[in-house]
Amino acid sequence: MKRLAPAILGLLLTPLSQAETVQGSEPVPQTVTETQTLSVKDINKQLTQLIDQQQFQQAKELAEQHLDAFEGDSQFDFFYGFSAAQSGAHHEALFVFERLSDQFPQVPRYRLELARSYYFLGQLDASEAEFRLVLAQNPPNKVRATIDKFLRRIEEQRQALTPSWSALASYGGGYDSNINSSTDIDEIDLILEGTEQRVRLNDSQKETASGFYKLRGQASYSAPITKRSGFDIRIGGQRKANAKTDTYDLNSAFVQGGLQLIRGFHHWRVGGGYQQYWLSDESLQSTLSANLNWKYRMAPAWRFNSRAELRNNDNQINDDLDALQLEISAGPEYANGRFSAQSSAMISTDSADNSPLAKDIFGINLAAQYALSNESSAYSMLAWRNYEFQKKNPNDLLSNGKQRSENLTQFILGYNQQIIAHLMAYGQLSYMDNSSNIDVYQYDRLLLEAGLTLAF
Template identity: 45%
Template sequence: MAIGDHKGLGKVKGPTPQAASRLLLCGLLFSASALQAEETTSDAQPAANNSTTPKLATAPKLVTLEQTNQQLAVLIHNQDYLAAYQLAKPLLSLYEGDPSFDFYYGFSAAQLGYFNEALFSFERLNSNYPSVARYRLELARAYYYLGNYDAAEQQFLQVQSSNPPAQVQQTIGEFLQRIQEQRQAVFPSWGGFVSASGGYDSNYNTATDLNEVDLLDGLLTARLSRDQRAQGSGYYQLRAQGSYISPLTRRSALDLQLGASRKDNAADDLFDLDNLYASGGMRAIRGRHNLRLGGRYSHYWLGGDDLLSELSANIEWHYRLAPQWQTQASLTLSDQDNLRNNDLDLLQAETQLGAAFSAEQFSVQFALVLATDDGEQDYQARDTLGLNINAQQLLNIHNSLYASLILRDYQFQGEIPADNLLAGGETRAEQMTQAMVGYGYTLLPTLTFYTQLSHVQYDSNLPLYEYDRTLLEAGVNLTF
């Protein structure tokens, strides 16, 4: 059977690019030439005759499946996609998995704009028969109309690499061009999230677990009180953020974010931490380049009293190397005003250089971090070298795993004053390792439950500054 010039695409919900109707001609080209060779070695290509219909175990099912596929073939040939869809949908539980039935059902669903339903059929067909280009093209088309441009691009490029007929090459090229245009388009949008969680923090005051410390280069020993050592506590944490994007042109926009967080420890209020922030920027997209200029203001309270204000400006650049890869770079200048100790006021410059990889169900990002401080006191300022790694794995539609690793090497710029009893004349050199693993369960598209475990190991050439910290947390995120 040769599938006709599927005019039914006019019924697809939403705007339908001219390239979409041309893509359906791929069926003619492949079924008439390239796919004929595959039909001789596989039952993958749907057909309306007995020779290619898969045999079932019993005679009644054979007749029923064969007659169903014959009716579907006629309806699709006559471009009556609604009737084909209505015929096939009630029979899914009986016949899904049969390649002819899956194709007819998925194709009719796509023609009516039900791309979510079509996606499952074509994902199964493409997985079982990866050499059939028609299945891969229909899968790519479903991804495209569902807005998954990365997955659509990947499938289109794979067919393109097999050197299909010229008309198919042209159609794929038009889709790839439209994918780039969609990536660059900016639309008004708003969103946000609220999160509530609770857990246990083994060292909420980030203190050493030593009982004693040396003074005056070991001449004296001081015993630390219980309040001066690491303390554990249960806690709850609340977070919220709202954001808005306002287009300036089709490829540029302004963005704004407002957010707040609170961590409340059950043991006492001394180290409860509150944060309020606002950020905004202007983004421009040109080809594979994505550039953003932005700024941010944050204010922190510790134990209910003012702790720190931070004002920063940054520039970010992302470049898409390939459908699954992009590079990124950023430069941030921040001014930190410590409201409790002026010696801790800092002007910091930080650069990050990294890359990100994203496949259908797995993604990973990594970045090299370089930073330097200009402080009121050089013994409080430091030079930083670090590495960030983040990874996410989608197990299925509901379950996901994620992990992160943060490494830092801190070299302080000056000696601690000689009159300091604990470490006079010493220059601090420290390393931090922070690892986190987590699991998320998505109950609804907007509602996710999660649990995660993180651990911080902070090492120093001065034992007083060393500490360990473990946090176990579970919570819920609601996005909107």
Template identity: 30%
Template sequence: MRLLFKACMAALIISASVHAEIVDPRISMLQLLDEKDFEQSFQLGETHFEEWAGDADFDYLYGIAARNLGQHQKAIFAFERVIMNRPQDIKARAALAIAYYQLDNYKASQREFERCLALNPDPELADQIQNYIELMEDKALAQGQKWYGGVAASLGYDTNVNSGLGDTQTELPFPGLGLLPVRFAIEEDAQWQVNAQLGYQHPLTKSSTLFTDIAVNNTEYQDFDQYQKTSADLVMGYQYKGDTSQYKLLGYVQPFWLGDEHYQNLAGVMFDMTWFTEDQSAWVWTSSITRTNNQVDDNLSLDAATTELIWRIPHGRSMHSLSLGVSAERVREFNELSQHNERDLVFVGYAWQSRIADWAGFGVSIDYQESDHKHDDLRFLLDEEPFFEPRHDKTLMLGLDFSWYFSSDWSWQTKVRVSQKDSNVVLYDYDKELVTTGFNYRF
């Protein structure tokens, strides 16, 4: 930019020196720059660098020549020396900002351009600065467009595939027969899982982004094909990030297959809001509404509303999370066969995740949930009276995770999940353990 150096250097003053034999290179460098001979100007500056580096006028000319030859780091150092000597030099700050811009360091470039504007540049330079700022915003948005995703595969063992009760016999009422003993054996089995995800995000501004992703999850068992689980998740949403808060609004659908049968479709809308505090902790509030359409039994179709508050506390390389939430589930069509599915839930949780070293990570989670079913289960009657009281469940879930990182993209993960479910209705009183291990690739 001729504006950045030509006018200011036309009246360059050469101070008298006791070392008259030292040739002043600045006039020759200025003339070469005016002729756009950046190579000769730079080489002249290199020749006299030891004697003249630190002189603000020399450093400015040297920086202009270096920048035009792609020597951006040398240009940045030169312009920084000018600013140390002349903090109010608008042209040097603008030249430094352009050097950062050409290195795609938009954050530093934006900072220097804003400092230039604070010094009240002339209208022509102000317009040029504004053009650069607009170009940076466009480039930042283009760079923010990206694809992301990953693939994971693991082997595991489930100690209670069918949520069985064990070897004990349970008495249940049968119409016309009275109480008969029934046993629900526990079935153990090996399993393997495959998960894949692909997503895309598209910035609208430097603060707001549209995103969409799809994930497919499949779990198969060695002996019990009827318990194979497959789901697909399609998500579309909008996210805004401010200095002290961010929020996200998204919609999602999830078809689910059990065995070879299309079991249900779930759809929902979720909103979450995050507030950041000065100590780097964060409060997260989430709220969602979901609708489940069961393809097998209309009595299992539900509408649900959930809200949760999470407190995230960083500590060194660790993150602690505390959560508290409530949910209400209501049947779509209330009748004698569906009413027992209506329930209210309260849940609390704690999670700790830590990066032990660059190559390893560890996590622990504890979740507790209580649910109260609102009505009698009229599927089980004895002498025309409900056999069970309205169901009340308590569920405790423990999790352990260990990750071994091969690189920034690849890791090996081992997970342990233990759940204990206590219920006043014996059919839902069982324990379950699951261990999985496998690789995870993220990009």
């Protein structure tokens, strides 16, 4: 077998020529049609020559010229994916080798290249999982030694913190069916001075629909203190302005920071933050928080994530909303290649002397993301909350002496599409349904939003 140029990090294997196979594996499948045999053979021969001469960029460009005609031929796809990887186009290589590995799971070479693509894209869990699948096929000693080198590098990278920064700004707009999260009923029955009376709600007490625009920006920076410890800081803000009325315009700003520590499979972070909200440009609420986060790597693609947070809420409009709130959440996370998912259960309780709005909360969160291509992705989220208010509110005439109990369900579905480097278009649908044992607090809400995000 001809030996190629020194591979990336000195660990890459040589590509297969037309007649060669990975020792101990099945021959590389051929999937060309008779009408394409001559042409695809000619192109594959040219690609082999360019790769042997280490002209990877030229090989990639040649393959791209013939994608429409020959994509789907396994050997052509391999040469295209390999030349893309050697040229640094790891996203393109990833999708090629994902397809080849799905079509030909008996060929370990395709899975090796897939594992390397994940590695150079920083998806260490997915890379480790694919490498271990190849090891389970009992590959030759030389291949096993190469995989062992990668696995050691993966573990070293997991244990090290490196400086990084990110920033984004987005502008969007859309439609909100209920900007004030209010009921749509017109009349309610109240007990006034011992007599039941039917009362008609005014417009300010009922749901209001409006168009809106939204501005959002944030930036983050993290850096190591030692090899396995570091710090991070994040700042940001958001403005949502409604077209119909500015009464319910909501703005917010936050700053967060923390210290991280990595020890083996454990990742600890202790941090805190401050957040300020404004309603119609008037100060609404400030929140000071402290939190502790623990992540445990259970398997290459699985994490267990837990978090405890203590928040002090100071509401400038309604003192009954002032509370010291403790929240604990925990659940598994999964990430493997293009698909990732998170789930958690949470509990929360308010400590607020004599407040009729203090409540206990139990909830469940489910979320998933999937990369449809190099430039597009879809995501979804489902959240459910049960709110049990700790006491009756004697000052709330709308409750008729009942102690409030509510369930909130929210579903989000979104899509991202890259337009050019760093610029992405997004669209999102969000629906909320709040059910309550007190009719006036029941509502639903639909938000449709689209916009542009500039990210670095």
